Amino acid sequence: MNTATAKPFSERMEPYIAIIGPMVMILAILLFMGVAEPARYFRATNLNLILLDAALYMPMAMAMTFVITQRGIDLSIGSIAALSSIMMAFLIKQYGFSVYIAVPIAIMLGALMGLINGLIITRFNVPDLIGTLAMDLVYRGFALVIAKGLVLARFPDFLTEIGRGQIPGFVPIPVLIGAATMIAGYVLLTRTYFGRYTIAIGSNPEAAELTGISVKRHKVYAYVLCGACAAIGGILLTGKLNAIQATSAPYFNLHVIAAVVVGGTSLFGGRASMLGSFAGVLLLSMMINALVTLRIEFFWQSVASGVVIVSSVALYTWMQKKDRDGAGGLLAGLQTPDGQKMLRFSALLIGLLIGLLAIGGIFAGDPNPSG
Amino acid sequence: MADTPLVQMRGITKRFGGVTALQNVDLSAHAGEVLAIVGDNGAGKSTLIKVLTGVYQPTEGEIFLDGQKIEFASHAEAIEAGIDAVYQTLALADHLDPAANMFLGNELTKKVLGIEILDLKRMRSETERVLMERLGVKLKSLDAPTESLSGGQRQAVAIARAVYSEGLRVLVMDEPTAALGPQETARTLKLIQAVKEQGLAVILISHSLDDVFEVSDRVHVQRRGQCVGVVKTSDSSTQEVLGMIVGAEEAA
Numbered sequence: 084m085n086t087a088t089a090k091p092f093s094e095r096m097e098p099y100i101a102i103i104g105p106m107v108m109i110l111a112i113l114l115f116m117g118v119a120e121p122a123r124y125f126r127a128t129n130l131n132l133i134l135l136d137a138a139l140y141m142p143m144a145m146a147m148t149f150v151i152t153q154r155g156i157d158l159s160i161g162s163i164a165a166l167s168s169i170m171m172a173f174l175i176k177q178y179g180f181s182v183y184i185a186v187p188i189a190i191m192l193g194a195l196m197g198l199i200n201g202l203i204i205t206r207f208n209v210p211d212l213i214g215t216l217a218m219d220l221v222y223r224g225f226a227l228v229i230a231k232g233l234v235l236a237r238f239p240d241f242l243t244e245i246g247r248g249q250i251p252g253f254v255p256i257p258v259l260i261g262a263a264t265m266i267a268g269y270v271l272l273t274r275t276y277f278g279r280y281t282i283a284i285g286s287n288p289e290a291a292e293l294t295g296i297s298v299k300r301h302k303v304y305a306y307v308l309c310g311a312c313a314a315i316g317g318i319l320l321t322g323k324l325n326a327i328q329a330t331s332a333p334y335f336n337l338h339v340i341a342a343v344v345v346g347g348t349s350l351f352g353g354r355a356s357m358l359g360s361f362a363g364v365l366l367l368s369m370m371i372n373a374l375v376t377l378r379i380e381f382f383w384q385s386v387a388s389g390v391v392i393v394s395s396v397a398l399y400t401w402m403q404k405k406d407r408d409g410a411g412g413l414l415a416g417l418q419t420p421d422g423q424k425m426l427r428f429s430a431l432l433i434g435l436l437i438g439l440l441a442i443g444g445i446f447a448g449d450p451n452p453s454g
Numbered sequence: 455m456a457d458t459p460l461v462q463m464r465g466i467t468k469r470f471g472g473v474t475a476l477q478n479v480d481l482s483a484h485a486g487e488v489l490a491i492v493g494d495n496g497a498g499k500s501t502l503i504k505v506l507t508g509v510y511q512p513t514e515g516e517i518f519l520d521g522q523k524i525e526f527a528s529h530a531e532a533i534e535a536g537i538d539a540v541y542q543t544l545a546l547a548d549h550l551d552p553a554a555n556m557f558l559g560n561e562l563t564k565k566v567l568g569i570e571i572l573d574l575k576r577m578r579s580e581t582e583r584v585l586m587e588r589l590g591v592k593l594k595s596l597d598a599p600t601e602s603l604s605g606g607q608r609q610a611v612a613i614a615r616a617v618y619s620e621g622l623r624v625l626v627m628d629e630p631t632a633a634l635g636p637q638e639t640a641r642t643l644k645l646i647q648a649v650k651e652q653g654l655a656v657i658l659i660s661h662s663l664d665d666v667f668e669v670s671d672r673v674h675v676q677r678r679g680q681c682v683g684v685v686k687t688s689d690s691s692t693q694e695v696l697g698m699i700v701g702a703e704e705a706a
Contacts, residue, residue, distance in 0.1 A: 270571075273572075273574075274571040274572050274574070275571060275572060276561060276572070279550070279554060279558075279561065279572060282547065282549055282550055282554075283547040283550060283554075283558055285549070286547035286548050286549040286550060287545070287546065287547045287548060289543075289545065290543075290544075290545035290546060290547055290558075291547065291558070291559075293529075293541075293545045294545065294558045294559035294560070295530055295559040295560075296558070296559050353547065353548065353549035354549055
């Protein structure tokens with residue numbers, strides 16, 4: 084009966100490893116900001132801002148977790164968000180639809196676009212990367228065709244409420260919506276056929292097929308979910324800004340994929356962590372907010388996001404390899420010649436990055452526009 | 455073994471275009487028996503069991519289960535009739551735990567507030583029960599992903615998945631010991647014994663004559679798409695079977 088205590092520490096940690104990565108980074112940010120800018124970073128209004136920003140990405144990160152776990156990727160969510168929101172905006176502004184009807188229609192349109200993605204990938208056997216990248220262009224193109232250069236603004240209160248409404252003394256409404264989708268995603272992942280088959284398909288597609296799972300159908304389901312959630316993201320964005328245009332939401336794809344991957348969901352399929360995705364979304368929003376608080380130029384965000392993605396994927400791949408080789412603990416793995424080589428390479432990269440950041444810091448202009 | 459065989463294949467021929475993979479092959483296996491199929495590469499072993507498990511349809515010939523003629527359009531129909539296979543690759547989803555793998559594609563569910571959700575607890579206890587009662591295997595942890603188990607334990611999970619179905623009569627095992635070390639091989643052979651003792655017919659394909667002679671009751675030898683003989687393991691020797699595989703007794 085002492086199996087629980089006899090289990091080695093590393094094995095007991097196994098289920099939590101996914102969450103440890105982002106948690107450590109979140110702690111690091113908190114510590115750093117606690118030293119650098121405690122007054123401005125930890126203000127209630129700023130924490131509220133971080134949550135408000137994170138909430139936007141939560142539904143999409145939830146859906147993307149399923150897509151990535153099935154060894155897929157969806158690069159079209161930004162355009163789906165923009166196109167479905169623009170159509171919703173036209174329905175409301177031009178055709179006088181009630182907002183209570185237009186919002187569900189937008190979500191259904193998003194699901195429909197996801198369905199098209201899924202069918203292109205499974206029926207025409209277009210690789211997911213190319214298929215969704217191409218459809219990203221198609222959806223963005225439609226958005227531009229429909230909206231031209233128009234900025235549609237000033238929507239009914241219902242939309243701005245779900246986009247940036249605040250429950251007095253509590254969190255913003257979009258945060259509740261985002262958290263609810265993440266909880267729903269967790270239940271979906273761990274307690275339903277869909278979630279279980281998602282992991283099985285990502286883990287071993289041939290085995291899944293052999294046990295009678297309809298692999299293609301479940302892949303399509305994941306893309307439909309992703310499309311619908313992208314539309315929710317678009318609606319939240321529209322409400323938050325109280326405006327929408329064809330070029331909105333350009334960075335949704337990579338931001339959401341980054342959050343999911345940082346959260347420990349494996350790009351190689353089969354390893355999913357909904358809690359990790361939640362932490363990943365939170366981490367990215369905290370990081371971006373920290374950069375803003377530190378008055379580092381907006382453009383550095385993209386550098387920071389990229390570095391976080393590369394380092395976390397490298398770290399997870401490395402950890403996975405260790406437990407496959409069974410080469411003792413993580414530290415023992417570093418002692419091998421390969422580990423040494425890798426350490427030197429990472430040191431070089433980090434050095435390079437620090438150098439770049441220093442250059443950026445020295446030559447950065449005044450963040451406040453002159454005049 | 456005087457009674458009718460549990461499963462019988464008669465005059466099976468399978469052609470792929472102009473290539474004849476199987477030529478008029480007969481095969482029979484009794485309940486509570488391990489029948490080994492041996493033969494060189496390309497002898498038709500895999501094709502033969504793929505015909506038996508419904509993956510391929512025979513060009514000619516008939517299959518009988520319990521004396522009744524059966525035909526399968528797909529592997530799923532064969533499983534329904536009581537013939538299942540455990541593949542060399544085991545077909546396990548390594549990231550899922552043993553219970554999830556055992557019930558993959560066949561999950562147990564319960565209703566909560568009218569919504570059908572997976573019954574994780576029951577699947578877990580059933581897995582524990584089947585592994586213990588039918589295979590005599592106890593896993594240290596049922597929560598760890600299957601990839602963390604040893605080769606023999608993974609084998610046990612794959613076999614447990616097949617024998618969990620009450621209707622299973624014939625279990626085909628394709629090279630179960632090919633990728634295993636000596637210890638894990640011994641464990642897998644014990645699993646095969648356990649399955650056999652429950653009155654199932656086990657059809658074992660193996661390259662290892664040592665394994666075949668340790669666990670099987672009869673040996674069916676394939677060469678170039680034809681059955682060149684069936685011998686009782688107890689009356690035969692590795693030399694004899696090896697001779698049949700390479701066709702030495704013909705040349706002599």
